[in-house]
Amino acid sequence: xxxxxxxxxxxxxxxxxxxxxxxxxxxxxxxxxxxxxxxxxxxxxxxxxxxxxxxxxxxxxxxxxxxxxxxxxxxxxxxxxxxxxxxxxxxxxxxxxxxxxxxxxxxxxxxxxxxxxxxxxxxxxxxxxxxxx
Numbered sequence: 656x657x658x659x660x661x662x663x664x665x666x667x668x669x670x671x672x673x674x675x676x677x678x679x680x681x682x683x684x685x686x687x688x689x690x691x692x693x694x695x696x697x698x699x700x701x702x703x704x705x706x707x708x709x710x711x712x713x714x715x716x717x718x719x720x721x722x723x724x725x726x727x728x729x730x731x732x733x734x735x736x737x738x739x740x741x742x743x744x745x746x747x748x749x750x751x752x753x754x755x756x757x758x759x760x761x762x763x764x765x766x767x768x769x770x771x772x773x774x775x776x777x778x779x780x781x782x783x784x785x786x787x788x
């Protein structure tokens with residue numbers, strides 16, 4: 656009887672081997688996939704963060720340069736431009752560079768982009784053309 660039970664256990668091990676290997680393979684694959692996902696996510700996050708930082712840096716450099724150029728002019732049109740540039744600079748300075756979990760990161764970035772587009776509209780272009788003439 657013991658021989659029959661031992662044979663049955665061996666048969667059961669063989670039958671259950673597929674299920675066991677499937678479970679072990681799943682666990683190994685899940686662990687490897689998780690690791691690869693973290694590495695890929697970190698790389699993508701770094702790349703995207705660098706792009707955003709470069710974009711924000713461009714806007715700040717642009718605004719500071721034009722702010723300096725307009726300081727020499729004191730007419731009302733230039734005062735409006737200076738106020739718009741000051742507001743853009745304040746928005747950029749308040750931007751949460753070091754908090755990637757900030758809920759409104761994309762929303763604030765879109766506001767900065769919109770303000771930048773507003774600032775570069777015709778008034779600055781006209782100023783550039785006037786100074787070039």
